[in-house]
Amino acid sequence: MRKLPTWKELTLAGIITEAGNSVEYKTGNWRTLTPVVNYDECIKCGVCWSFCPEYAWEEGEDSFFKLNTDYCKGCGICAVECPRKCIKMVEL
Numbered sequence: 001m002r003k004l005p006t007w008k009e010l011t012l013a014g015i016i017t018e019a020g021n022s023v024e025y026k027t028g029n030w031r032t033l034t035p036v037v038n039y040d041e042c043i044k045c046g047v048c049w050s051f052c053p054e055y056a057w058e059e060g061e062d063s064f065f066k067l068n069t070d071y072c073k074g075c076g077i078c079a080v081e082c083p084r085k086c087i088k089m090v091e092l
């Protein structure tokens with residue numbers, strides 16, 4: 001399987017901005033790592049949701065937070081901030 005470059009290895013990236021169009025940009029396309037939750041350890045606190053710069057976590061009916069891969073860019077902030085350390089960043 002081809003190994004994708006990390007974001008630091010990318011030579012060029014950018015977004016063309018017009019007011020109100022950010023929802024059209026699937027920032028998940030940039031992702032080389034993805035967060036995976038161990039829901040056995042999750043306490044449904046929502047810290048992952050509150051720290052995510054892309055609002056990529058969505059609260060489900062069971063109150064667990066699920067990832068919207070269209071917008072998760074794989075930055076890893078959620079894994080760092082999770083108080084239970086139950087989010088692991090894995091390569092795609």
Ligand code: SF4
Nearest residue numbers: 042043045046048082
């Ligand atoms: S921050 Fe961690 S413990 Fe809290 S809801 Fe997210 S995954 Fe669960």
Ligand code: SF4
Nearest residue numbers: 052072073075076078
């Ligand atoms: S890796 Fe970054 S963009 Fe993806 S869900 Fe976590 S904080 Fe949000």
